[in-house]
Each structure stands twice: as C-alpha cells, then as structure tokens.
Amino acid sequence: MPLASAFVRSGKVRDIYQIGDDKLLLVASDRLSAFDVILPTAIADKGRILTGLSRFWFSETSDIVANHLLSTDPEDVPASLTGGDLVLMADLRGRMMLGRRAEVLPVECVVRGYLSGSGWTDYQATGSVCGNALPSGLRESDRLPEPIFTPAWKAPAGHHDENIDFERVVELAGDRSLAAGMRDAALALYARGADICERAGIILADTKFEFGVLPSGELLLIDEVMTPDSSRFWDAGTYEPGRAQASYDKQFVRDWLEARAWTKTPPGPELPDDVAAGTRARYIEAYERITGASFARYLSEDVIAR
Numbered sequence: 038m039p040l041a042s043a044f045v046r047s048g049k050v051r052d053i054y055q056i057g058d059d060k061l062l063l064v065a066s067d068r069l070s071a072f073d074v075i076l077p078t079a080i081a082d083k084g085r086i087l088t089g090l091s092r093f094w095f096s097e098t099s100d101i102v103a104n105h106l107l108s109t110d111p112e113d114v115p116a117s118l119t120g121g122d123l124v125l126m127a128d129l130r131g132r133m134m135l136g137r138r139a140e141v142l143p144v145e146c147v148v149r150g151y152l153s154g155s156g157w158t159d160y161q162a163t164g165s166v167c168g169n170a171l172p173s174g175l176r177e178s179d180r181l182p183e184p185i186f187t188p189a190w191k192a193p194a195g196h197h198d199e200n201i202d203f204e205r206v207v208e209l210a211g212d213r214s215l216a217a218g219m220r221d222a223a224l225a226l227y228a229r230g231a232d233i234c235e236r237a238g239i240i241l242a243d244t245k246f247e248f249g250v251l252p253s254g255e256l257l258l259i260d261e262v263m264t265p266d267s268s269r270f271w272d273a274g275t276y277e278p279g280r281a282q283a284s285y286d287k288q289f290v291r292d293w294l295e296a297r298a299w300t301k302t303p304p305g306p307e308l309p310d311d312v313a314a315g316t317r318a319r320y321i322e323a324y325e326r327i328t329g330a331s332f333a334r335y336l337s338e339d340v341i342a343r
C-alpha cells in the first residue's frame with residue numbers, strides 16, 4: 038500500500054508518515070493506555086476525539102503562537118499516497134492531521150495551575166516545583182497562586198521524563214530567547230485553555246505542550262493540544278483539594294481495572310463492552326463540553342476542516 042511507503046514510526050498513540058520534505062501526517066489511533074499499559078481493547082473513535090479537540094484548540098489559540106496544523110482533510114493527503122482508496126480515506130477522516138514538520142525541541146512544556154502528580158511530589162520534598170518556589174502549607178490538588186511553567190526533559194525511549202529548571206530548558210533549546218518564547222507561549226496557552234474549560238465546568242489542572250522549530254527559526258506549537266491524553270481534566274463539580282482528584286476521562290476504566298486482580302503489567306485485560314462504551318462516552322462528553330459542539334456532527338461532517 039502506498040501510504041505504508043511513507044511510514045516513519047508509531048508513537049504510543051499516533052502513527053507518523055512523512056509527506057515530502059516539510060510535512061507530516063499524524064494519524065491518531067484508538068489505543069488506550071492505563072497505568073502505562075496499552076490495553077488490548079481499542080476505544081472506538083478515541084483518536085478522532087483527540088484530533089477533534091486538538092483542532093479546536095489550534096484554532097482557538099492561533100493568535101498566541103503559530104501551530105503546525107495545515108489540514109485535517111484526507112483530500113489534502115497526496116493521491117500518490119492514498120491511491121484514492123475510499124476506505125483508507127474514510128478511516129483517516131477525523132483522526133488525521135497534516136502538519137508542518139518541525140525539529141522537535143526535547144522539552145515537555147508542562148504548565149500547572151493546580152498541585153498534582155509529580156508537581157505535588159516535588160513540592161512535598163522541596164517546597165518548589167522546577168525552580169518555582171511556592172507558598173508553604175499547600176495541599177494536594179490545591180489551586181496555585183498563579184499557573185507555573187514546570188518543564189520536563191523529553192527523555193529518549195526507555196527513560197523517564199525528568200523535571201528540569203529553566204536554565205536546563207535554555208541548554209536543551211540551545212537559545213535563551215527560544216526557551217523564553219516556549220515558556221511564555223505555554224503559559225498563555227494554558228491561561229486560554231483553563232478559561233475555556235472553566236466555562237464548561239472542567240478544571241484544566243495541568244497540561245503539556247510540545248514545540249518545534251522551522252528551518253526559518255520560527256517557533257511552532259506541534260503535536261496534540263489540551264487533550265485528555267496530554268492534560269489532567271477534573272470535573273469542577275466534584276473538585277475537593279486535600280486529596281487526589283478523579284481524572285475526568287479515564288477514571289471510569291481505572292476504577293474497573295483497580296477492582297481486578299491485574300498487576301498493572303502487560304498484557305492488560307480485554308475490556309467488556311460496557312466498560313469500553315462507558316469510557317468512550319466520557320471522552321465524547323469531554324469533547325462536547327469543551328468545544329460546545331456535537332461529536333456526532335464531527336463524525337458526520339463531510340469535510341472536517343478546510
């Protein structure tokens with residue numbers, strides 16, 4: 038199949054194809070990972086939900102920073118690669134992004150508005166997170182006085198990402214103004230996202246952005262943006278600091294997994310139909326609450342975006 042000839046690699050979620058010298062085709066699969074294990078059961082349309090949300094955010098934030106998205110229309114994939122195959126094009130629809138290819142900066146640009154996960158761990162040990170000193174006496178999941186930039190080194194496969202301070206970002210980016218540009222863009226993107234989520238009754242506790250640089254030197258927001266896979270979304274209605282919060286999207290499947298004798302090592306168990314359907318419903322609900330648009334409509338649009 039011609040598309041296979043353009044295949045570059047598979048990430049945990051996306052399959053990546055090279056289109057010419059300067060473009061990439063990112064295809065989001067329906068794979069679901071829980072407790073860092075990719076489960077054998079796919080969640081139907083999950084990749085479309087991730088792509089639909091990213092597309093929404095790219096459009097809502099293009100005034101803050103340029104982004105890689107060129108098109109989500111399968112017609113824009115060169116015919117030499119799709120072979121005009123209608124089944125292939127229907128499968129790509131809604132889950133693909135054609136993007137400008139950039140040199141990826143090896144920094145996970147995390148912004149936190151709340152104290153959770155590795156931020157909470159670091160704070161308990163040091164009273165600060167990635168060089169950001171914080172007031173004493175904060176509880177787990179507390180809202181921070183203001184959002185903070187808490188970058189991590191995007192470690193090569195097989196290593197764990199490692200929290201770093203701003204000076205290390207400068208070293209990794211190779212340029213101070215580029216590093217400052219990433220930090221400032223990440224903070225502005227988080228502020229915009231948190232605001233839109235808040236109106237939907239969702240707390241954007243933290244999120245991770247990736248940036249790249251074009252040959253021209255321009256900074257570009259790449260990858261996916263403010264999806265359930267790259268963010269902690271909490272339901273504002275049940276938020277209560279002083280304990281860990283249920284994540285909006287995956288808690289349902291995590292609860293089911295916790296109730297089993299599974300040791301959280303591969304292979305994970307197959308999900309029963311009702312658990313897969315319940316998980317899908319939560320992802321769809323996140324999409325609909327945040328974008329204010331119907332997911333059924335997203336699926337049925339003949340041209341998702343031009």
Ligand SMILES: Nc1ncnc2c1ncn2[C@@H]1O[C@H](COP(=O)(O)OP(=O)(O)OP(=O)(O)O)[C@@H](O)[C@H]1O
Nearest residue numbers: 048049050051105136137138139141247249259260
């Ligand atoms: N515009 C772009 N230019 C170059 N690379 C990009 C671009 N957008 C996304 N990427 C890369 O494509 C990959 C997306 O695949 P996916 O999200 O499945 O990967 P991952 O498992 O999260 O990350 P990785 O495989 O890097 O650990 C990421 O490695 C990301 O850095």
Ligand SMILES: [Mg+2]
Nearest residue numbers: 048050260261
């Ligand atoms: Mg990713």
